[in-house]
Amino acid sequence: xxxxxxxxxxxxxxxxxxxxxxxxxxxxxxxxxxxxxxxxxxxxxxxxxxxxxxxxxxxxxxxxxxxxxxxxxxxxxxxxxxxxxxxxxxxxxxxxxxxxxxxxxxxxxxxxxxxxxxxxxxxxxxxxxxxxxxxxxxxxxxxxxxxxxxxxxxxxxxxxxxxxxxxxxxxxxxxxxxxxxxxxxxxxxxxxxxxxxxxxxxxxxxxxxxxxxxxxxxxxxxxxxxxxxxxxxxxxxxxxxxxxxxxxxxxxxxxxxxxxxxxxxxxxxxxxxxxxxxxxxxxxxxxxxxxxxxxxxxxxxxx
Numbered sequence: 001x002x003x004x005x006x007x008x009x010x011x012x013x014x015x016x017x018x019x020x021x022x023x024x025x026x027x028x029x030x031x032x033x034x035x036x037x038x039x040x041x042x043x044x045x046x047x048x049x050x051x052x053x054x055x056x057x058x059x060x061x062x063x064x065x066x067x068x069x070x071x072x073x074x075x076x077x078x079x080x081x082x083x084x085x086x087x088x089x090x091x092x093x094x095x096x097x098x099x100x101x102x103x104x105x106x107x108x109x110x111x112x113x114x115x116x117x118x119x120x121x122x123x124x125x126x127x128x129x130x131x132x133x134x135x136x137x138x139x140x141x142x143x144x145x146x147x148x149x150x151x152x153x154x155x156x157x158x159x160x161x162x163x164x165x166x167x168x169x170x171x172x173x174x175x176x177x178x179x180x181x182x183x184x185x186x187x188x189x190x191x192x193x194x195x196x197x198x199x200x201x202x203x204x205x206x207x208x209x210x211x212x213x214x215x216x217x218x219x220x221x222x223x224x225x226x227x228x229x230x231x232x233x234x235x236x237x238x239x240x241x242x243x244x245x246x247x248x249x250x251x252x253x254x255x256x257x258x259x260x261x262x263x264x265x266x267x268x269x270x271x272x273x274x275x276x277x278x279x280x281x282x283x284x285x286x287x288x289x290x291x292x293x294x295x296x297x298x299x300x301x302x303x
Contacts, residue, residue, distance in 0.1 A: 009064035014071040015042040025131035029155040036060035070096040086116040092117035101167030108166035122173035140168035153185040196264035229290035240289035
């Protein structure tokens with residue numbers, strides 16, 4: 001473990017599950033860590049690990065050149081930090097509070113108006129994953145702030161700076177959560193499908209356990225990642241050569257998924273949604289294009 005003598009001080013404001021995990025990761029890597037929470041009792045476990053507990057938020061932000069804030073929402077950020085903006089002047093603030101890109105822009109403007117270096121951050125893991133170099137932490141805003149404190153940010157996870165636009169981290173966060181929910185729902189639908197009994201006695205096949213299906217599904221996701229990498233340049237170019245599998249072919253294939261789900265009493269809302277998107281894409285003139293052309297409908301749903 002590194003000693004605190006060779007690490008700059010960091011303050012963590014907000015000690016919910018995630019804020020406590022952030023402070024804990026910093027302490028584990030030898031950073032002198034000051035913590036503050038509206039309810040002081042939440043700091044006790046961190047104090048036992050060596051954290052300095054500030055008596056006020058003003059004392060907390062004055063203690064370090066870098067403050068991390070992780071509270072309920074953006075109004076809570078301002079309720080806590082607006083009164084101490086003067087104490088933060090000339091220092092750097094990383095905001096890990098979840099919110100909308102527009103709120104990140106407003107907070108970045110507030111920080112700039114008070115002479116505060118600002119990064120907006122998104123934590124792409126749950127609290128137990130904080131501190132693992134495998135986990136992504138997304139940042140957007142002032143590159144100079146990111147570069148100045150990169151070592152401390154690396155104590156939390158793998159730091160990725162997305163760009164100067166302060167709203168990018170929260171925008172990526174929303175997009176990646178959408179990808180996660182879509183992927184998990186697709187996996188759960190597939191698990192329900194292969195785990196369901198047939199409606200006819202003639203079938204006789206035993207349902208497949210989730211633990212048997214999942215390794216096959218995970219291997220398939222590797223191929224799906226390959227499709228994403230193939231389609232990304234098509235999306236950027238706005239041209240979708242259908243030399244692998246066209247939308248018309250995919251519409252026929254999703255019909256088999258619908259039939260299999262209905263025959264086994266599994267909910268059909270997800271495949272119906274997918275089929276509807278594909279049909280709208282074909283109606284827009286992309287029937288002979290690749291699946292990537294669905295983005296045209298997603299971009300302009302009224303078309």
